Amino acid sequence: MPGTIVVVHHDVVVVVDPDVLIRRAVRDRLQLEQLHVLAYGCWHDAVRQLARAVGRLKALPLPDTEPPHDPIELWHLLQHDVCPPHRGLSVLSAVSLRTSRRQSSRKHHPLQLLAHELRECHQLRRQAVQPDDALPITKAEHRVIELLREGRSNKAIADLLCLSQRTVESHLHRLFRKLKVSNRTELAMAVA
Numbered sequence: 001m002p003g004t005i006v007v008v009h010h011d012v013v014v015v016v017d018p019d020v021l022i023r024r025a026v027r028d029r030l031q032l033e034q035l036h037v038l039a040y041g042c043w044h045d046a047v048r049q050l051a052r053a054v055g056r057l058k059a060l061p062l063p064d065t066e067p068p069h070d071p072i073e074l075w076h077l078l079q080h081d082v083c084p085p086h087r088g089l090s091v092l093s094a095v096s097l098r099t100s101r102r103q104s105s106r107k108h109h110p111l112q113l114l115a116h117e118l119r120e121c122h123q124l125r126r127q128a129v130q131p132d133d134a135l136p137i138t139k140a141e142h143r144v145i146e147l148l149r150e151g152r153s154n155k156a157i158a159d160l161l162c163l164s165q166r167t168v169e170s171h172l173h174r175l176f177r178k179l180k181v182s183n184r185t186e187l188a189m190a191v192a
Helices: 020-031 043-058 071-081 110-129 139-149 154-161 165-179 184-190
Strands: 004-009 012-016 036-040 089-093
Touching (some): 004 020, 004 071, 004 110, 012 020, 012 043, 020 036, 020 071, 036 043, 043 110, 071 089, 139 154, 139 165, 139 184, 154 165, 165 184
Parallel strands (some): 012 036
């Protein structure tokens, strides 16, 4: 992977660069801009580690005012202060990396997975600020909970309820958000 890739979403930034010195310099410079920065050496580490860091990131407070972190301005800032001119630098917005419905059946590029994780993390942070008392558990979600408590897999739940496996996963993710849990075990204990 030539050069440095920076993915920005609100006040969280992911830096991917194999050169540890440049990665640290970019991280330090972006932290001066009041951004929360995660830096990784390769795509696969970034996607895997970001999924693990979501719990820590969702605990970050949302800024009172959304600072305008324009990717072009950040690119100019980094190009001027940190990255050598001969080295490639890309600063991308996570919003611009959405996948289309046509691409949803294909394997995603790690950059798209990374952007998806950043968007999900921000959504969790916003929900932590807003009360979820107004979000009742639906009948379909109750059926999924009952089968989950019996120890059934997503595939088994999908087969029993005549749903796709993706629909069952969607129900589970909504339940995770509503009940503020992060996995199936915590969900089963929360509804017990």
